[in-house]
Amino acid sequence: GESVGLHLPTLSVQEGDNSIINCAYSNSASDYFIWYKQESGKGPQFIIDIRSNMDKRQGQRVTVLLNKTVKHLSLQIAATQPGDSAVYFCAGREKYNAGNMLTFGGGTRLMVKP
């Protein structure tokens, strides 16, 4: 089965700085990846996704980079704001699974200092 994990459990950044959250995955059959944001006491919220045939995708203030060679995924947040403080999860979908089941990494807590 797939395993998705993160390098850093906690990341502390200054407001206005850029944040980079990393994720490693083990299953080369994964065809789709998502980053979720989870605030305390809430469910995961979709941030951005990327298909395995891409290596970069940009959203509003966020960019996801995919390096299939080393099975690495990163989320970049530009001009980090206090509202970005949350736990961030990467998740991957195995190409041949029966539905849209996602395997989640362990999460990185982002703390934004004012």
Place this chain on the structure above:
Amino acid sequence: NAGVMQNPRHLVRRRGQEARLRCSPMKGHSHVYWYRQLPEEGLKFMVYLQKENIIDESGMPKERFSAEFPKEGPSILRIQQVVRGDSAAYFCASSPPGLALAGELFFGEGSRLTVL
């Protein structure tokens, strides 16, 4: 357009009791997924259901846990004879029919089970 609705949001049970968690998917979504999250950990897949069918229950413990998604009504995750180790947040997610090109799962706010 309401999102994924879960209830109860918080549930307290004593050891040996039963817990029933309910999930109503987003309108038009026929696929439901249940995930469990322990404190300070990621979400672990439990079961994937479509209407009246369990598609994949590989992440669900063989004993005491069951799930259903009837033709009418919400999906139910049932935990019998709860133990303290069952204390966790249980999240439900839904997706539209078919293997979505986007693949995004839409999550509810979770049901937090505490076993005393």
